[in-house]
Every structure is written in structure tokens, then in C-alpha cells.
Amino acid sequence: MTDQSRIDIRKVTKLYGGVRAVNEVDLTIDGGAYCCMIGPSGCGKTTLLRMIAGHEIPSSGAIAIGGEDVTALRTGDRGTALMFQNYALFPHLSLTDNVAFSLRVRGQGADQRRAAARAMLERVQLRHLADRVPSELSGGQQQRVALARALITNPKVLLLDEPLSALDEFLRLRMRVELKRLQSDLGITFVHVTHTQPEAIALADQVVVMDHGLIEQAASPRQVYGRPHSPYVARFMGGQNVLAGKIEKVTGAVAVIAAPDGTRYDLIDASGLVAGAPVKFSVRRDRIALSDAATAARNAAHGKIVNIEYQGTFVKVSLDTGRGEEFIVYMDDDEYLAAPKEVGQVVYATWKPELNHFLRGTNDSAGTPHE
């Protein structure tokens, strides 16, 4: 099953006029994986999804599903099903006929296809509404119909275009769980386009972060979140502070970095770097200790508190370190309440040197940082 639904994308480019919406992208999505493509709007994630679905033809490159080249195959013959952002249910058809639509165009008889559609509606718990039309349904119900309609042909790959964005927060979290469960039940590949970072991290086996038609990083959620490839990925996924400096000296794999304000940082994984080169590195926001008095000179930052937000399980403290980018610390709420801070107060942040993570990628754009 799994190899049948593997997706291989090779050097795929999509041009719109002179604009490269997708630029020489290489990507392998394992069969049976849950893949989330994430990026700001206009980054090419939806175009890539639509090319997998066959609604767009790549300007160059090849796409294979289960080892079979489908680049020029018409949509509907390539074993994919696309679930649209606004669900695109047929307003003039009952739920049964909506779900049975793909069987109808394949020439299946009315009784047979309606029975299959009702069985599929049963599966998404909407059997009792089978004779209604879509406009009589709530958003969450419409989404389940769209899901049923997509799955009725037993696709090898289910493509979801921002499937949860039209739902309210409560329903979004519930559907997220349902999607994940459905995916593991069916064992087919899900490719899910989203712009919500927690959604990607919670659902995916593989997160693909895109920007300007390029894949910045394609890896497990843990890798993408904890070991971002570039300053852009670090900022876009959130959870990291991005710092900059120059390499002072390199000893084996360990480098010493000097920040513009003179603070020194130890970079453990610095192979291939030479002294004098400018570097960016990141440090996890939730692994930083804050204190009111200066404690260490290395692997530290200090600044005035500009904002404090209580987040339930942690407290988000924003510092102005005078380096342009806001420096954010997630403090454990118990720890914070033991020694509360005030806006305007100067505090000192320190962390262990092994937390400094070298950002090899060069994409330095701000993204839309998710807090």
C-alpha cells in the first residue's frame, strides 16, 4: 500500500507569465505519510498541491505517484482526490448525490452508487442527512461531506487545501483529530496545505516549509521546529529567537561568535565555518532562564521588558535587546509567578551553549512569525 501512494516531485517548476510560482522543487512524500505544506500566502504551496492534483500542469519537471509518472495525466485518472478550501459541494445535489458524483461520472448505476455513497456518509456520521442539500448543513458537516466525496473513489492520495481554515477554533481542533485518525485508518498519503503552524506540527509526519516557490526545509515536525534550517524557518515556525554575529575563532567543530554588542556565544555544531564569516543562529525560547541580575557574560542577552503575556501554561516575556529583532522568552508560569517581572524592567537572559543552533540556510526573510 505505502509504495503505491508515494509521491515523487522532481525539478518541478511552474511559471505564471514571468513569475516562478514554484521553482525547481524536489520533494519525496513517503507513501502513507501525513505531509503538511506550510508557508505564507503566495509561497507556492497551493500551486504545488494543485499540480499534484492535476489542476495545473508543471511548466517543467515531473511528478510521479506510486512510481508512475502522472505529470501529464488528467485529473481524475491519477488516483488523487482534492478537498477544496470552501468544500465546493454541488448546491443542487443532495448529500448522497454529491458523494456519489465521481461514481456517476464513471458510469456506475444509480442504485449501486447511491448505496456506496450512503455507506460513505455513514462513515462520516452523516447518514441521517443523506437527502438534504449542502446549504442546509453547518460548516463542519459540509466539510465531512467534502471528505466523504473525496474518499469515495478510494484515492491513493488525498489532497487537502487549507481544509480547516473556514471552521471556528473549537471545530478546527476537533476536525484536526478526525483527520489524523482517518489518515491512520486509511493508510493513504495525505497532503495538507495550511498556514497555521500548530496545525502542521500537530498533524504531520513531514512538514514542508515553503517560501517564494522554494522548499526551505522538508523534515519531521520536530526537526523543523527544533532544528530550523534557515532564519526564515526559525521565525516562521516560531518558538525560536534568531541572533546574528561574526565568527571570532573556530576550534574543531566549536566556534565562538561575537555579537555586535560584544557578547560571545559558543556554537557546538559549526563544521565548515571559517573565522570572520557572518552567521545566524537560533535559540529555543522555552529553554532560556531570566534573572534580574547579570549572571553570565557568554550565551546571554539582556534588555528591557516591552511586553508580558500570560498564556496559561507559560508566560511570554518580550525583551528589547537593541538588536532590532524582539527577543522572546517563554517562562514556566510557576517560575514566573515566584518572581514576577514588570514591563520596563531590565532583565538578563542566559542559556546553555548547546542550545545555540546554527542556521545554515540563507533565507533571512521575516515570514509571519507565529508566537
Next chain:
Amino acid sequence: MSGRSSGSSSPVAPYLQVAPLAIVMIAMVGIPLATVVLLSFWESDGISIYPAFTLANYREVLTSPVTLSLFLKTLQYAAITLVCTALIGFTCSYFLVFHVRDLKWQIGLFLLCTIPFWTSNIIRMVSWIPFLGREGLFNGFLVQMGLTSAPLDVLLYSDFAVILTYVHLYTLFMIVPVFNSMAKIDPNLVEAARDAGARPWQILCYVIIPLTKTGLALGTIFVVTLVMGDFFVVRVMSGGQSASVVSAMKNEIDQLYYPQASAMAVLLIMVVLLMVSAVLRIVDIRSELAR
């Protein structure tokens, strides 16, 4: 919102609000219609008309074989015109909506469709005569190309000319409502159908036509009522060789047989009403328009 008369406490207010339209409708439609119905029961002798209550006019209209053939002829005109305008209207709208995606071009081309309407119906109709006549442009072209040896008589003063003129005059009444309901179709629906594996003709039959039927129904009502109510096009373009219900009515009026003409008019109104209500029965326009 529900059931509350909009802020005003006076129970008369809603009646005052509908009064202007009601007065216009009663004066312009209600009274003339009532007069026609009343007149259809009167007597006449070709010189004058007399107040009475007789069913003789209806008996005459309903038993005359001429009436049946007139109605059949008119229905035939209406049916052929309807098929032609529906095909042209649907094709034009389809092109405008699904091929000309750019809104500016859509509006531009749509205005182009309306250019013929900047001049009067009569001029547009009459301008076919020099084109289609025996010595006309088209016959001249055919003869010169050697396609026919003699000019074709069927082009003008024939049923062909009548229907051609109807189609020319009334196609826009089909394009507008069809375009309107087609433009409301979410392009994602077409893509969803394609994603489900539908071929182009299946998308057309299973998605686009069902979602355009409100427009087709409205256009049908416009075209059918216009053709059923016409006498001028038939008279001019058939060269007096064909007659429709209304042109026959016009003859009776010219001969001062008002009651007979009124009885015919009442019959025509009933036939048209039946046709419209049949259309409305098939397509629930109210609920579809609210969509």
C-alpha cells in the same frame, strides 16, 4: 425583524408604502385587463358593440378551426425561437463566464451584445429586408458564388424570416438571465467536478446546466411571452403570408369586432399563464434567486 412594521406605530403605514405601485398597477394593468374580460362578453354586429352577457364570442373562438391553427402556428414560432435563443444565449454566456475570465473583458463583450439595442426594434427588423430580399445582399452573394442559380425566395417573407427576426430581437433577453445565473457558479465547482473525473460534457450536463436552469427559465418566460404577444414581426417579415394569434386579433380590431378580439385575448392570456406556471413548476425561481 420578524413581523414588526418597520418602526412606525401606525397600521396604515404599510398600505401607504405599497400604494404608489398598487395604483400604477391597477391603472395600467388591472383596469385594462378587466375591460378586456368585460368586453369579451359583449355583442357586436361589425358596426357597433352592445353591452350584454353572451358566451357566443368564446363559442366562436373555441369552435373555429382557424383559432387552433393560429395557436399552433404561434406556439411553433415560440418553440423554434426558444430553442434558438436558448442555444445562442447559453453558448454566449458560457463563453463570457468560463472563457473570458477577466471582468473588464466580460463587461466589454457584454455591452457589445447590447449594441443592437441602441436602436429601435422596428429599424433592426426592417434592416433585414434589404439583406434577405430577392435582390438583397445575401442572395446576390449566393448567386455570385454560384451556390444557387436563382435567388432564394425562402429567405424573406417566410417563416424563416419571421423566426430569424425573433431570434435576433429576443436573444439578449435570454443571454442576460442565463449569464447572470451562470456567473454565480463557483469556479471551484467546475474544478471539483473535474477532480472527480468528470469529462467536459459531464461537467456541462451535471453541473453547469442544472445550475443555470433558473436563468434558462427566466429567459424562457421572456422569450415565450414576447413571441406569443407579437403581431408586427409576423406581419412584416412574413409579408402577410403568416398570421399569429395577435395579428389575427389585430385584424378583428380593425374590423371593429372588439368582443371577438377580447375573447381571443383572454384565451391567449390563459395559454401564456399556463405556460409560465409550467415553467415555474419545473424551476423554483424564488428559492434559486435567493441562493
